[in-house]
Amino acid sequence: MDDFAAWSGLPVTLARRAWKTLAQTGSITGYGALSVPTERVEERSDRLCTPDVRMLPAYDNYLVGCRTRELSVPAAHHRRVWPGGGVIRPTVVADGLTIGTWARRDAGRVVQVDSFAPLSSQVQALVDAEASAVTRFLQPAA
Incomplete structure (x- = not known):
């Protein structure tokens, strides 16, 4: 979250609120550094056998x-x-x-x-x- 706030220039409190809202709406799975867009979760799980x-x-x-x-x-x-x-x-x-x-x-x-x-x-x-x-x-x- 700190990286996102620093990179975007947003205050940390606003960045955390935005991330939490995305998680609550189902737009992302996970929270913070381990977040993944929901539509990519299934795609990624299919590739877990082969490292990138x-x-x-x-x-x-x-x-x-x-x-x-x-x-x-x-x-x-x-x-x-x-x-x-x-x-x-x-x-x-x-x-x-x-x-x-x-x-x-x-x-x-x-x-x-x-x-x-x-x-x-x-x-x-x-x-x-x-x-x-x-x-x-x-x-x-x-």
Whole structure:
């Protein structure tokens, strides 16, 4: 809720009242940080078996736009994402949670992922596919 208020410029009390009204009218399911538009709940439950894995660039809005970091990056790994000096590293995100960082190597021909913990074979395969897509995108035309 604090992120929404800060981002929107609304006073926190007004933002909370608006969010509560949306929940009461059935427009959203849940309340606060875990809210989901009602029409997307069934869509999301169909996809729960396959994690959504994304590689975000440095300074992505997902990591810049929040006042708190607890929902996006595990506290134990904050320094790996925000090492200091205003730097925000590129990240690997699975279902909204940062699971590692990534960097370009070998003149951009290789994407190296540094995961925070060992990944399941399913998530590793999705990370590899995403890294391949990023590599293709970043390659200059021959």
